[in-house]
Amino acid sequence: LEESWSFLDTVESNFRPLVVIELAKGTKEETIEWLTKRIVDKKANGGAQLLIKPLVTENGVENIYLVGASHIRLLLGAETVGLVKECSDNSMRTFTYSSRKTFKHFADDNHNFLTMAECQYIIKHELENLRAKDEKMIPGYPQAKLYPGKSIVRRLLTSGILVQIFPLHDREELKKLSHSWYGRVKVGYQPLDDIRCYFGETIALYFGFLEYFTFALVPMAVIGIPYYVFAWEDYDKYVMFATFNLLWSTVILEVWKRICAILTYRWGTLLMKRQFEEPRPGFHGVLGINPVTGREEPVYSSIKRQLRIYLVSLPFVCLCLYFSLYVMMIYFDLEQWALDYHRENESNLSSLMLYVPSIIYAVVIEIMNRIYRYAAEFLTSWENHRLESSYQNHLILKVLVFNFLNCFASLFYIAFVLFDMKLLRQSLATLLITSQILNQFAESLLPYWLQKRYNRRMKKRMCSKKTDMDLSLSEQVNMEKEMGTYLGTFDDYLELFLQFGYVSLFSCVYPLAAVFAVLNNITEIYSDALKMCRVYKRPFAEPTANIGVWQLAFETMSVISVVTNCILIGMSPQVDALFPDSKMDLVLTVALIEHLLLAIKFIMAFVIPDKPRDIQMKLAKLEFESLEALKQQVKAFQMQLHFVLIHH
């Protein structure tokens, strides 16, 4: 009976496919057998105790497997990954199987207590934590070495036996979600909680940030419009606008932390304990003893990594930066040439020509950013970081530095070397608008169109006229497995970061930037939503409590923007006219104001609490309760002990 417990479930009608495993064509039979055995095997035997079923299509059995789990297995898994759910008394608590009755909406027959995304996350976690016992290699593949504790799925992935693992879409839910999300044009909030239920916290938090950021830009845009329309260029109005922008950008970043805390508290991720970080899949090295865990695993000397970083990566990044500056100088030559051309033969066409160099440069910048992105990924992965977090930090640092210079160097050069405010305004506008158009196109519309064309061809081949809803499971799986993979929120945040740079760095020169940013972000919400729902495979949910290093990146940008804006205001002819006698006084005044603004910024960041008061109270309450519980345990134990001591 015990042996067949898991198998029994697989043939039951309640098997709900959650995750798809695609093995390479021609994978050996013994490997498949071994893998399935390990997946269904009991926890006590080191298995994952999940359910697995081959996908049967008209063409017979392909190497595609569907993974699911019994209801109780998922609940136990929820405890293992440390999910936090809402209790009947509206407080958030870490879910445990033994206390399951105290949770809101829990009933033994309610299979919707865990969202589908949570179930898929649990299955991914269980599969990834399926570890080699005494196997020395993957059966059938002597070159795919294993050692005790190595994640089997990761080894299968790196040796190419496992093509991909992805969670299945839920066509019905997806239709509901996409209707309420982007199906109709409406003014209002996105259904963040539904997005979180379907795609998980990381993606929901990105859309939450995008929406918040758009709303936060509206005041800047509203104030910016009259400046542009009426061409207000008085000193005091300018200073007021820039000062408002600077303080506003500090406030919005601080307030975001609070909103983020509210969202992630509601979603339970604010309270989730950090899991111990395992080595990232690509990490390799010679077998040794990990000093922290005491386990045998690959180790790679930190000195070698440092050498790779400082002797290869750093020079390469510097070279790229130099190249970017070189391209910038070519752009200025082009600009000069266009200006000369316009001066010689003045016409409508030639005045349009003035914009051509900027547009070309904007396109080149985008191309360079994308190429550099691949190079940075390759280099960072070659640096062989042990942890995913360390890999991500090095990648983000590399990409941010290059993107910042690549996008803004020409603007800094125009502003602070050429002192040409007219060119700055024109260049800023062209760069901003071109990059926005390019991004929207490359990120969402192009893949959507490609995907649509592919789907049409697929359907034609299947000779069916069914809608998406009527597709059989095997058709759905075959369609989804060909979809592109969503590579995470990195590029989306990067785009927002650069946009924030365009808006804030030179806000006092081009007040209309915020207007374009708002317009772009509104379409961005729609195109990103389309991308998530229609273009890409469903991604695995990833719990997260904040936007991580991006908060720091945005804050740094807002500090830099204080400096640039103060200098720009100081350079404006209106301010110049206020200090007719002494340029010295002008510079000193500007420096004083800059320092004051920076001081106010830091004090504001310090004074505004990162979490709203009611969230603080709820967290304090939870901490108090867990300490109380611990105290009770200790007390009970001590009393027992005293009792024993007295009676002996």
Place this chain on the structure above:
Amino acid sequence: LEESWSFLDTVESNFRPLVVIELAKGTKEETIEWLTKRIVDKKANGGAQLLIKPLVTENGVENIYLVGASHIRLLLGAETVGLVKECSDNSMRTFTYSSRKTFKHFADDNHNFLTMAECQYIIKHELENLRAKDEKMIPGYPQAKLYPGKSIVRRLLTSGILVQIFPLHDREELKKLSHSWYGRVKVGYQPLDDIRCYFGETIALYFGFLEYFTFALVPMAVIGIPYYVFAWEDYDKYVMFATFNLLWSTVILEVWKRICAILTYRWGTLLMKRQFEEPRPGFHGVLGINPVTGREEPVYSSIKRQLRIYLVSLPFVCLCLYFSLYVMMIYFDLEQWALDYHRENESNLSSLMLYVPSIIYAVVIEIMNRIYRYAAEFLTSWENHRLESSYQNHLILKVLVFNFLNCFASLFYIAFVLFDMKLLRQSLATLLITSQILNQFAESLLPYWLQKRYNRRMKKRMCSKKTDMDLSLSEQVNMEKEMGTYLGTFDDYLELFLQFGYVSLFSCVYPLAAVFAVLNNITEIYSDALKMCRVYKRPFAEPTANIGVWQLAFETMSVISVVTNCILIGMSPQVDALFPDSKMDLVLTVALIEHLLLAIKFIMAFVIPDKPRDIQMKLAKLEFESLEALKQQVKAFQMQLHFVLIHH
């Protein structure tokens, strides 16, 4: 048998007095009886299960009681307060009674496993956590109200029935410690581990910081001497000195964090869990329900507190700041007068007279600081903060702002309004040296002398010629209870903070400041050590993992010093001479350098890890182990559950 368990121990010969409780003269008999009963009562009955013994002197029983505890009680208490001790395998772990055998130096008959300071801390914790059950008032004192959960000892203290609680000195240990600490003149480190064993972590950390800071200032002092002696005033040398100072001050503050982590890891406090914070003793309000704990306790509306802060405290602080500036203007009048006098009748005496205003001003500053300190304490306590940490933060903020302005306003005024570098140098030197002398005198030497005189009189009265070592217990207690109470490290850190300001804010004008700081700190170590060992009552040990808000205060000061030093360098005639044509270029260059230095500072603070790599590894290992243990528990539970499910 159970009833008498605690009492049995009290009459045993192994009763070791640890803590002294002094009740007010004429305390009612029923109160004493009730209190003693509660202290010795079993944990199960809500008692503290400690041992208590009245102190018997020649004059009969006074209202002084000695508190101790059995060995096992202390071990259980160590678990309750969450002490972290070293294991046999050299790792640090939270002590639990059940795992006691795995700890280094543990043996059931080794009564030195816990240091005396730890034992006293445990007893203090147990006494403070002795809480009212159903008592409505303290027996015999109907006006001293109690409610369930109120700390009895705190109510006794606030209603004046309990005069004081203090831990006893250990004459033998103290003699050993004082010999190795300040008993002989030597070059070398302080016995920090011994200090920590005797006085606890907070005080040991202060001395650690003082020592580290002194060592860190040595390079500045060494480089500063030739600047003063040879009167180097070239532009490049100056800039080099100031730049070195600025970067050095960043480095030493970052490195301190690492050293602090090493020390507190070794002492176990880095790993100690934060205890839930109870309301501070002085907090009062009407009885209500605490939303966090759900317990009945005094609550005080946050709005009322805010009103008190913004309508009373803030205006008062501003008034004090105004008054301080007013006094400063009087000082400048005096300075002018002394200068005029010197010009009229030039003599040796009149040139000495030049220093008099600064000295008077320095004394006035010290007096104002001290008076303001009392006012700030009174105001902050009147603001009625619920938590000790919030009280401390408000107090420190008030005191720091005033002290900063009071001490440095005149220097800023001289430097940036009067542009008088000679006066700045003179004023800085006088302020620094006078304040150092005053502090050493007021803090240590005066109390030492008073104490010595008092002791002599005491002994004369007792008509004995015994040395300190031969004193009987009752004589020792009677002597110690009259000693002053050490009020914490606040004033000591404040002194160092102001010293750091003198050294770093204007370092490029007066390179000798670091030399005086080093000299002062060396004597400060000795006089503070003397103060701790001979002048004050032994303080209770207080576990701490860092120097808290002072780290932030020092870092802020070092940021401000970057700004002031850059301006000073820009103002120097040597630099002026480098830009003969354009003052504009000068100012711009200085501003650029300042921004670069600030950027380097922040990057350095970001790049230097707060904890050394090996401590990081050890912490990761502990975290891994506790997660593993949790996982094992969950797994064991899940298997049990599966088993049950299968067999039903």
